[in-house]
Amino acid sequence: MNLLSDLDCRRAKPGRDLYDGDNLVLRVGVKRKTWALVWRDAGRVRKVRLGRYPKMGLTVARDAADAGMVRVRAGLAPIALPANVPALPPPKPPTGPTVETVLRSYMARHVLPTSRSPHQIEEVIEIQLKPLHTRPIASLDRAGLVEFLDLVVDQRGSASAYRAGTILRAALRFAVRRGDIPSDPMHLIALPQGKSRSRVLSDKELALIWASEVPVWSRLARVLLMTGLRLREAANAPTAEIAEDLWQIPAERMKGGSPHVVPMIPALRDELGDTTNMRWLFRSPRRFDQPAKGFYRGIEALQRATGTSDDWTWHDLRRTMASGLQRIGAPSEVIESVLAHRRPGVSSVYQRHEFLTERRDWLEKWSGWLSGMADRSSAL
Numbered sequence: 001m002n003l004l005s006d007l008d009c010r011r012a013k014p015g016r017d018l019y020d021g022d023n024l025v026l027r028v029g030v031k032r033k034t035w036a037l038v039w040r041d042a043g044r045v046r047k048v049r050l051g052r053y054p055k056m057g058l059t060v061a062r063d064a065a066d067a068g069m070v071r072v073r074a075g076l077a078p079i080a081l082p083a084n085v086p087a088l089p090p091p092k093p094p095t096g097p098t099v100e101t102v103l104r105s106y107m108a109r110h111v112l113p114t115s116r117s118p119h120q121i122e123e124v125i126e127i128q129l130k131p132l133h134t135r136p137i138a139s140l141d142r143a144g145l146v147e148f149l150d151l152v153v154d155q156r157g158s159a160s161a162y163r164a165g166t167i168l169r170a171a172l173r174f175a176v177r178r179g180d181i182p183s184d185p186m187h188l189i190a191l192p193q194g195k196s197r198s199r200v201l202s203d204k205e206l207a208l209i210w211a212s213e214v215p216v217w218s219r220l221a222r223v224l225l226m227t228g229l230r231l232r233e234a235a236n237a238p239t240a241e242i243a244e245d246l247w248q249i250p251a252e253r254m255k256g257g258s259p260h261v262v263p264m265i266p267a268l269r270d271e272l273g274d275t276t277n278m279r280w281l282f283r284s285p286r287r288f289d290q291p292a293k294g295f296y297r298g299i300e301a302l303q304r305a306t307g308t309s310d311d312w313t314w315h316d317l318r319r320t321m322a323s324g325l326q327r328i329g330a331p332s333e334v335i336e337s338v339l340a341h342r343r344p345g346v347s348s349v350y351q352r353h354e355f356l357t358e359r360r361d362w363l364e365k366w367s368g369w370l371s372g373m374a375d376r377s378s379a380l
Contacts (some may be wrong), residue, residue: 256340
């Protein structure tokens with residue numbers, strides 16, 4: 001009999017049903033986790049909802065499931081219904097501005113005029129905060145917001161949840177100061193605190209990823225390993241950015257807010273292939289007029305196909321690439337230029353050399369090392 005732990009419940013990923021014994025199951029959706037009692041009745045599977053996790057903890061859910069099965073075996077309904085309770089009128093739907101309205105106002109009236117990299121904030125609004133867009137502000141409460149942030153932690157990590165919570169809190173406070181909403185429902189909510197990741201993929205994991213053939217996602221992983229670009233800097237790239245032997249990324253698509261150039265080394269050009277008559281370097285598997293999306297599902301598919309563990313992320317490929325350049329002897333200033341990091345202090349003003357020739361040389365050496373490492377691993 002398989003029994004769950006609280007850690008299993010917290011880390012459960014969307015799309016899975018986790019069984020605790022034979023009759024208790026935790027159904028994990030995109031927005032919530034729900035306990036259900038499951039049993040067979042004349043050969044048919046019956047289910048009844050018990051409550052939501054974490055409001056209903058594991059111990060309470062087990063007690064409710066045991067009590068429900070006692071009632072089922074006695075021929076009764078699994079959950080006792082209260083008697084003679086008058087029906088309450090349906091609650092009035094909350095009115096007022098939605099979360100999307102507040103976020104759009106914050107983006108247009110505050111972020112765009114003042115931020116040096118508004119596209120990063122817009123990306124969080126469009127992706128991580130999208131599940132809240134249609135919710136009226138009046139319907140938000142602390143318990144629901146904490147549950148949402150916990151879900152982001154489970155799906156994307158504590159750093160992403162902290163970023164999403166920070167932007168949502170800033171937008172709500174901006175709306176309060178403007179008089180658009182009466183109060184801030186994020187007030188006093190503690191945001192998740194995450195420590196910096198240090199995961200670097202092993203040579204065996206690199207060889208498996210380098211040799212994989214998962215549509216879209218294997219190509220994207222190899223390009224990230226060859227270039228050191230951030231996920232969406234590569235995944236959202238239009239083919240118009242490729243000009244002769246350079247990949248020229250404009251400032252609005254870079255985290256640092258400055259344009260970046262990637263040398264088109266032979267291995268990278270071979271990986272991207274013929275981009276004629278293509279709008280995007282990485283097209284969506286379902287909608288060919290849009291760039292690739294669904295990165296969470298994509299990395300899961302890549303992890304399953306390669307047999308690697310599920311504890312590495314897309315950004316870990318960037319860290320692995322930087323560590324690999326250091327490993328084969330690349331100077332630190334070249335590595336920083338490859339990663340498009342800002343130079344500290346007055347160096348950014350007076351040191352304008354872009355190391356393009358040096359970057360090309362070291363990227364060719366790195367791609368050769370990756371190919372050689374993959375060949376050596378396949379020969380073992």
